[in-house]
Amino acid sequence: MISKLPDFPAIKKLAEALWQQDVKKHGAAIIIGAGFSRCSSKHVDGARKLPLWKDFAKKLACELDDANKDLAFSDPLRLAEEYRAYFGQTALNDLIRAEIHDEAWQPGAMHHELLSLPWSEVMTTNWDTLLERAAKNVHSQIYGVVSKQSDLSSIRSPRIVKLHGSIGVTEQFIVAQEDYRKYPENFAAFVNFARQVFIENELCLLGFSGDDPNFLQWAGWVRDNLANHSRRIYLVGALNLSASKRKLLESINIAPVDLWDAVKDIDDHDLWQQQAIELFLKELLNLKPKPKHEWKPTQLVRQQINHEDHSRQFNEPVYAASLLESQIEILRRDREAYPGWFVCPPELQWRIQSQLSDPRPNIDNITPLEQSSKEKLLYELAWQHTVTFNL
Structure with missing residues (x-):
């Protein structure tokens, strides 16, 4: 049972903020990563899985040369930068659209379960449009979609905010080293928005691994810019953390919610990640206070x-x-x-x-x-x- 896990108190703390009925107190926001889309989406052929960072990096390496294949595991952002320098921005954008093939994917039940919860904001680093398409069929929460910085001023909370670009809407995707380095300058409105969200809400990261480039970049940005002003950030998933990795995460204000013990008997990697997310969302709903x-x-x-x-x-x-x-x-x-x-x-x-x-x-x-x-x-x-x- 999930309630027996050592990190269950962290889930309860997050649920208290999520279901907060006093508007004067803080709520809960969430950032969705690629692992969530992979576990919850459905392809038209019923077999394919959305690529993770490591899959995308392997594709980049294969289109460059054999000497770069090790970079797929060591530094995918640098590999993307090299690909762009060699083939150009348009080729990199086309590769993203081809690998994601957004129209071939449909939102799954977990998308609807996630969006039915009362998040103050839903942010995502994913380029696909699964969340915004799923939101059209969710009526307990009405989400506006922010794909560009200019949308922030006209769309009210709760919102689905596409932090790193959106297929079919934006011409640029955040994918390479220089994109991240220049992000605070080129996307100042998103940075200011995120700062406010991090200060006012408990923050949940779902669909990220501990070494996900997006997770590392955003966690580092929070640490460098907000210091002690942000609330605790909860990294949720079947993480299977060692004692040293847990200690490292805690030292940078990340509270791991490791559901590994609840799903470790499942052999398939995607299935145990899916089961972990399902258990987490179900428990948040179970912890909803009665009227x-x-x-x-x-x-x-x-x-x-x-x-x-x-x-x-x-x-x-x-x-x-x-x-x-x-x-x-x-x-x-x-x-x-x-x-x-x-x-x-x-x-x-x-x-x-x-x-x-x-x-x-x-x-x-x-x-x-x-x-x-x-x-x-x-x-x-x-x-x-x-x-x-x-x-």
Whole structure:
């Protein structure tokens, strides 16, 4: 289960920002990388996969010469720069359009699941148009599309912002070393927009690997320009990070959300990436808070219990204490989700008063608890008595 993963608290933190209902507080934005499109799109022939950076770099290397093939893995941006210097900008643009072949791809279910979530902004470094085409069939969120810098002034949030160009719309794509080096100068409006997004929102990176050139460039830009002013950036995926790589990411304000343990039994690389993204999106939806008017305490009475177990909770204090221990976290979540009514509705007061009845706390079954658990349980009991006026 994803909730058992060590990085699950980071998912909860991101979900809290995503589902933030108080407009005065920060929300959550997302940057989509090539790995997301590869996992969620469908080709007309049903077999092909959208290329990743490494695939694109191999194509560049093959069209140059054999001596450059190692660059496909060491520095794809330099390889793209060399290709442009040799063949020209038009040839590089044509290669991108041919490799992506945008019209042959259709958005998948994950595109719709992603865009149905209340992101404050959706940014992408992808050149394909899958997100904007998927947005046409999403009605819970209405997204404007920003393909050029001039669109920023006329299109309101939430927006799908094409940071690195868009096939069929822009004449230039961000792909080579010089493109990245001159990006702050040539695309100042996008840079200022991104700065504001990074300061005001929790930021999620989805569809990137730890060595993705786009990820490295944007993470470096944030570090150089925003210092400590940006919020934590969450890199989500089946990352399979070593301890040293995790430490490195954390040192540059990147919080890894590594879902590897949830999908490591899957053999196919694309399938475990797809499964990881599906699990992540599903969990964000599961963490959506219920409307305040629907709040009610969790039912803690066990539905199926034999006579022996029923008797044990009265005759064995240690066993009864273990049952109480397992309920403390549920009590805490109920309390934190309480809408803050000045007067709790009478029908809910009774449900709160009778919530702890399997077993009902008493001095015998509280005594075996560890000190910290006693304190937590008594705190929840005190809150229940206060909110129900049962003093």
